Amino acid sequence: xxxxxxxxxxxxxxxxxxxxxxxxxxxxxxxxxxxxxxxxxxxxxxxxxxxxxxxxxxxxxxxxxxxxxxxxxxxxxxxxxxxxxxxxxxxxxxxxxxxxxxxxxxxxxxxxxxxxxxxxxxxxxxxxxxxxxxxxxxxxxxxxxxxxxxxxxxxxxxxxxxxxxxxxxxxxxxxxxxxxxxxxxxxxxxxxxxxxxxxxxxxxxxxxxxxxxxxxxxxxxxxxxxxxxxxxxxxxxxxxxxxxxxxxxxxxxxxxxxxxxxxxxxxxxxxxxxxxxxxxxxxxxxxxxxxxxxxxxxxxxxxxxxxxxxxxxxxxxxxxxxxxxxxxxxxxxxxxxxxxxxxxxxxxxxxxxxxxxxxxxxxxxxxxxxxxxxxxxxxxxxxxxxxxxxxxxxxxxxxxxxxxxxxxxxxxxxxxxxxxxxxxxxxxxxxxxxxxxxxxxxxxxxxxxxxxxxxxxxxxxxxxxxxxxxxxxxxxxxxxxxxxxxxxxxxxxxxxxxxxxxxxxxxxxxxxxxxxxxxxxxxxxxxxxxxxxxxxxxxxxxxxxxxxxxxxxxxxxxxx
Amino acid sequence: xxxxxxxxxxxxxxxxxxxxxxxxxxxxxxxxxxxxxxxxxxxxxxxxxxxxxxxxxxxxxxxxxxxxxxxxxxxxxxxxxxxxxxxxxxxxxxxxxxxxxxxxxxxxxxxxxxxxxxxxxxxxxxxxxxxxxxxxxxxxxxxxxxxxxxxxxxxxxxxxxxxxxxxxxxxxxxxxxxxxxxxxxxxxxxxxxxxxxxxxxxxxxxxxxxxxxxxxxxxxxxxxxxxxxxxxxxxxxxxxxxxxxxxxxxxxxxxxx
Numbered sequence: 001x002x003x004x005x006x007x008x009x010x011x012x013x014x015x016x017x018x019x020x021x022x023x024x025x026x027x028x029x030x031x032x033x034x035x036x037x038x039x040x041x042x043x044x045x046x047x048x049x050x051x052x053x054x055x056x057x058x059x060x061x062x063x064x065x066x067x068x069x070x071x072x073x074x075x076x077x078x079x080x081x082x083x084x085x086x087x088x089x090x091x092x093x094x095x096x097x098x099x100x101x102x103x104x105x106x107x108x109x110x111x112x113x114x115x116x117x118x119x120x121x122x123x124x125x126x127x128x129x130x131x132x133x134x135x136x137x138x139x140x141x142x143x144x145x146x147x148x149x150x151x152x153x154x155x156x157x158x159x160x161x162x163x164x165x166x167x168x169x170x171x172x173x174x175x176x177x178x179x180x181x182x183x184x185x186x187x188x189x190x191x192x193x194x195x196x197x198x199x200x201x202x203x204x205x206x207x208x209x210x211x212x213x214x215x216x217x218x219x220x221x222x223x224x225x226x227x228x229x230x231x232x233x234x235x236x237x238x239x240x241x242x243x244x245x246x247x248x249x250x251x252x253x254x255x256x257x258x259x260x261x262x263x264x265x266x267x268x269x270x271x272x273x274x275x276x277x278x279x280x281x282x283x284x285x286x287x288x289x290x291x292x293x294x295x296x297x298x299x300x301x302x303x304x305x306x307x308x309x310x311x312x313x314x315x316x317x318x319x320x321x322x323x324x325x326x327x328x329x330x331x332x333x334x335x336x337x338x339x340x341x342x343x344x345x346x347x348x349x350x351x352x353x354x355x356x357x358x359x360x361x362x363x364x365x366x367x368x369x370x371x372x373x374x375x376x377x378x379x380x381x382x383x384x385x386x387x388x389x390x391x392x393x394x395x396x397x398x399x400x401x402x403x404x405x406x407x408x409x410x411x412x413x414x415x416x417x418x419x420x421x422x423x424x425x426x427x428x429x430x431x432x433x434x435x436x437x438x439x440x441x442x443x444x445x446x447x448x449x450x451x452x453x454x455x456x457x458x459x460x461x462x463x464x465x466x467x468x469x470x471x472x473x474x475x476x477x478x479x480x481x482x483x484x485x486x487x488x489x490x491x492x493x494x495x496x497x498x499x500x501x502x503x504x505x506x507x508x509x510x511x512x513x514x515x516x517x518x519x520x521x522x523x524x525x526x527x528x529x530x531x532x533x534x535x536x537x538x539x540x541x542x543x544x545x546x547x548x549x550x551x552x553x554x555x556x557x558x559x560x
Numbered sequence: 561x562x563x564x565x566x567x568x569x570x571x572x573x574x575x576x577x578x579x580x581x582x583x584x585x586x587x588x589x590x591x592x593x594x595x596x597x598x599x600x601x602x603x604x605x606x607x608x609x610x611x612x613x614x615x616x617x618x619x620x621x622x623x624x625x626x627x628x629x630x631x632x633x634x635x636x637x638x639x640x641x642x643x644x645x646x647x648x649x650x651x652x653x654x655x656x657x658x659x660x661x662x663x664x665x666x667x668x669x670x671x672x673x674x675x676x677x678x679x680x681x682x683x684x685x686x687x688x689x690x691x692x693x694x695x696x697x698x699x700x701x702x703x704x705x706x707x708x709x710x711x712x713x714x715x716x717x718x719x720x721x722x723x724x725x726x727x728x729x730x731x732x733x734x735x736x737x738x739x740x741x742x743x744x745x746x747x748x749x750x751x752x753x754x755x756x757x758x759x760x761x762x763x764x765x766x767x768x769x770x771x772x773x774x775x776x777x778x779x780x781x782x783x784x785x786x787x788x789x790x791x792x793x794x795x796x797x798x799x800x801x802x803x804x805x806x807x808x809x810x811x812x813x814x815x816x817x
Binding site (some may be wrong): 055245316317319320321323324327331332394397398400401402404405406407555556557558559 | 573613614615616617631634636641643645649650651652653654658661662663665666667668673692
């Protein structure tokens, strides 16, 4: 193993995962402060969380009536012991999301013809996965644990937990590497018949992995009164499942069972080693799979069509842009990640409707009433937010085509907005259909939710497109982002505020009704919806003008 | 604003931080002219061509294309120009025919005409039968052909071609060269950069040689020979002398050690 090679490869992988914009500058200088924001933001949140947890715990334990509570060390140990399983799950899910984007850029990998062994390549890839979101989660949790433990005399236990958290993150990264290689082989084989089929199979495959994960995860915690108690109990009972071994190290150590703890330490180390070598073997066998050329149409007989878009008032330029983007979002693998947010929200809502994850459905449990609203309101808005943010940056290195063509700012904005709205409408229809089937809402609530969702995503689309225009990332890196990270963060916050502002008039009516105990009249709902519509139209109109202006500026300042 | 020139560059400078890519460039290219832009790698050719298209903003100076100000009327300029970049990053998720259809719509080619034009070009450049394949399955030469067709499709008045014949097979290269001559006879102005000096010598009316961001020499072949004081020489010798790289023997000998 040449560790220098691992280091070089790993650096490249990580760097390509971060924002690299060297288009205007001849020499690229990375701002470390911005490049590593997930870690320091996680650390700050962790530290604040640690202080907050300590404050809350001290309040609870200082209360004279708290005589029936477990000793703090016991409760804390139980909490510490579930963290590795939590990190494992969340790391796998988030890294899988990233890999969907990665997949579209896998065609050029110099490492394949450089003198680099598969062991080095695999280790670098695992480390690159690890130092994405998994490391940020670990940093956040570790900071919180250390702060909390320092005040409560649990520092040794916390430090051990921190080590195990990072080991678990490595375990999760090895698993995602294995999934990635299997996906490469599987979709590579499918390529023989059709490129489009391969793309959808990759999407469905990844979704299946996530669904399986969620089913297992929620099954584990269902029927238990609390998350921690449930997971702790299941972990102890399911010692034969390798993925809970890291957690059992902490659990047994807390109970003073050192031999068992040592045994699971050894087993965890062996598991990590075995998974690493499995990933190496899979990479050796399938990592270089080169699919044959993709063919969508054999005949080549194709008559260019003007299409329906012209009849809706779109110019030839706008219609062409819309058609191009519709194809992009069904063919480009790296763009398929945008479908995940709405799908996950729908899946979560369905799971919760079945009683997973909240200890079962009971009339007294208010959580259950939130999900019908979530399934109607959030998927389409989430879609609008994500699409708006990436709609410009998705042009990537081919953006020269836009710059070099007679496309005006208005053309660009109209076509992109239409695309976002069309996709959001589709998601709204799907999520609403599922919502109606699963939750059986009243007709009045269904109509209100549909209208509110529509106005929410229209406003969010306009606002998010502004984010896309302000912070596009056209860099053709292997881990293409399409929107600069800082702008994505701003977009998320602004999008959430916009959605809340549009929905507020109806939500307020609902809250007033809940507090007063009397149902909301149809008239009051109608007033709320009308105000929502007015807010949405106002936001959309203002941002449409701003967007056109930004698009003009983007085209004017074109630099490739 | 009317002008006898298709392209006018006045005191153009382009800086990238401390690096000056193009320095005080003054150049006028007449209507219906085939103009060749030569120069070593990094001499500023592509940057100059991009400034003509508005893809790079000059740090100083004015660019006028077909009598229009590139900065003030970018959409109008682009409508009249066909552009082929050096390394065409084109939408690889589209099929060849979908891409050309997209381009035709962008430039507003009438529906009745676009199918006919596309078919003619596909046939001429031997892409018939492959137009339904995804572009990411194309070879570099096929991508270049698609890029060239997309530049010709809307019958532009000015063609800006950055290394247009790179990666083309000899038959296609010959067709493109002959086609450029035909376009010239119809009054189309063509500006091309190339490293293939034989091509420049064969088809260009005038040649500009750039070096370190500056125009070193400008004129037809006779003018260039005079500038280099090399009567009777070919463009290769003239080029090497003007760019100060004529003594290559020592370099080759060093490499052989």
